[in-house]
Amino acid sequence: MTNIENQIFSSYQRNPDLYDEIYDKNGKIKGVYQKLFNLYGEHSINDYVSLNNKAKSSFFNQGITFQVYGDKNVQEKIFPFDLFPRIIDPVDWDIIERGSIQRSKALNLFLWDIYHDKKILRDNIVPIDLITSSANYLDQMNGINPPGGIYNHISGTDVIKHKDGKYYVLEDNIRCPSGVSYVICNRTALKKALFGVFNHYQTHTVTNYAENLLELLESVKPKGVDIPNVVVITPGMYNSAFYEHSYLAKTMGVELVEGRDLFVENDFVYMKTIKGPEKVDVIYRRIDDQFIDPLEFNPDSVLGVPGLFAAYKKGNVTLANAPGTGVADDKAVYTYMPKIIKYYLNEEPILNNVHTYHCSRPDELKYVLEHIHELVIKPVDEAGGYGISIGNRLTKSEIEKVKAEVKASPRKYVAQPIMSLSVHPTYIDDSESFEQRHVDLRTFTVLGKDKEFVLKGGLTRVALKKGNLIVNSSQGGGSKDTWVLKK
């Protein structure tokens, strides 16, 4: 073999300040990537141009699309898929998997506690104001025992590899974390494009997500139910994640419903079918708390089901995730995660937390305002990368604007040092070559009654704009197939 690699990676520029996942410090390809590197080298760059185009049209034809909110010209976009997969070796994966389970379990115990005895508040480990001032804290959840004792059935943990080579959690998403359907579609797309490469690696499957999710949802059925009837409820086809809702329902083999397909009678939930009403026991809901029941929460909601919360409170139906879980994925609560893990599990955190400054604390606010150019400012209750400001990318006038906003509502913001996310070779359309791009990883953890499951893969998101650190699809990110290697 001649120097075939160079055809593909000849113009690959390595920035020495960044942590490249496939090259080591000395510019050598790391062990697990060696075979892949050689295999990819057998193709010419023109092959990638055409494979890339095929993959794109395949996603579009399957309707694997999403919409961006706040954009005047709303249109369906595909989540750009990159042909070069990311490989996670078994040693690293073990840390990520154990760390994700640890966090999900700790958050579940935390939620039980703050909606019952509030011991962690009484022991003054977490300040009470942080909880009661959260817009996602639901008074109505006090004293309710969710079936199986589970609040955050599905958790999405966003993990990055910093330039120190260690894994850090950027945030825990436990309201309605999305993205799992892309994990499975990415695997399918890569298999279609470059089937041969899979023969050289022992990679864990990702297509078992749906069966595990269904099994764990069934394990948290309401009392007295033998074989539970599970449904997925969606806000409808105009929701940005509708593809995922329909995908999950289809692969679990359960009904996909909207609010108008369900009704409540004598505190039990039923689905309208052509054969008459059918009782529903477990609802995987992809609707936010405020919209699930117009009689209990937002009365203007047409997405929910009148009377659903009373049925839930009486223990006649399971909602996954439970209402009120959002209080624990508040980014201000994130700061307390190491303490929360220690308090409930008496363990040290397996995954690191990024140091976080609370703008609500006067001394930390002062620091944030003085060092804004080296910090990331995040709103505590937004998802999807909305409202994030990266200090060193702001113009002078933007800095003043952000400062003013933070000063006006300090409880709404936290700040973190700018983390240097690891980079991974990514095919770039414009230059028709592979370039370094920042990546993160969203893992999917499912908690059931005395059981848990972590999808051995997860969603690697890529910030496609050069130098960009925000990987969310709504902010122009793409994604990669993620291989977890068997031991």
Place this chain on the structure above:
Amino acid sequence: MPREFEITYSATNVYDEWVYDAHWQFLIIPVENETQHEVEIEFSNSQYAITENSINGYGFKTLRVHPKKKFKEISFEAKFKFLKEEIDPYNFKINLDKSSAYDTLQNLGFKITHERFLKATTYTTIKNTEEQLFRFNNSLSIFDNLVSLNNFTFNYIKFTTGATEVNTLLKDIISKQKGVCQDFAHLFCALSRSNGIPTRYVSGYLDQNNNYQGDSQMHAWVESYIPEIGWKGFDPTNNILANTNHIKVCHGKDYNDCAPLKGIIHSHGKNKTIHSVTVESQQ
């Protein structure tokens, strides 16, 4: 001797266009507790739709109606017979050591137990400057301060129907100084909470034979938690303590938690609603 009350609640809704889908939830049943005992409940509607008994998010009993046919007019009538024990609102012991009760208010455990009724809500948010309207005098007992606050609220707002609406915010009530029982209750809640006293909004009925203010519809008053004594009812609309004439339905942080009638109606055009409440008692 307990007193027997007969309460009649009626509501009529008229719509310009056909209504094909509607849900109503009534939070109007007197709560059962140590002083209130249910004798009989009747509930009917003009569409002969089935009534379901349920609960709201805080466990108070509700009635729900979801007609299966289209309609342009629907009326509801509820009759409650209840026994109410005679209450002497002054029948409690006052600890002579005032400072221990004030110390309890500062206790973290106390703040956590009562956090729901200590925080400001949409209806009870006031500015720092407005908190100065009523500050506690710590040389008096908490109870005496609350009696003064009751008196202050009664004098601050002039009872005026039509000056405010169901969703008027406290800042407008403070500037207008006019309002109805709901507004009196919200102002009391805001000011007592800002003095560290857990206070809850109470919705219920008021016996109409006493010429009290605010008695033609459902009434609103408050309950404050006094350390070493417990929950005490205050009716700032009438500048009295809650007594045998106050029949409680439910409590919450503010009106939002206690709205007597919630409707989810899918209809075009205009609609009109008429409510009426009568309360009669026999010794």
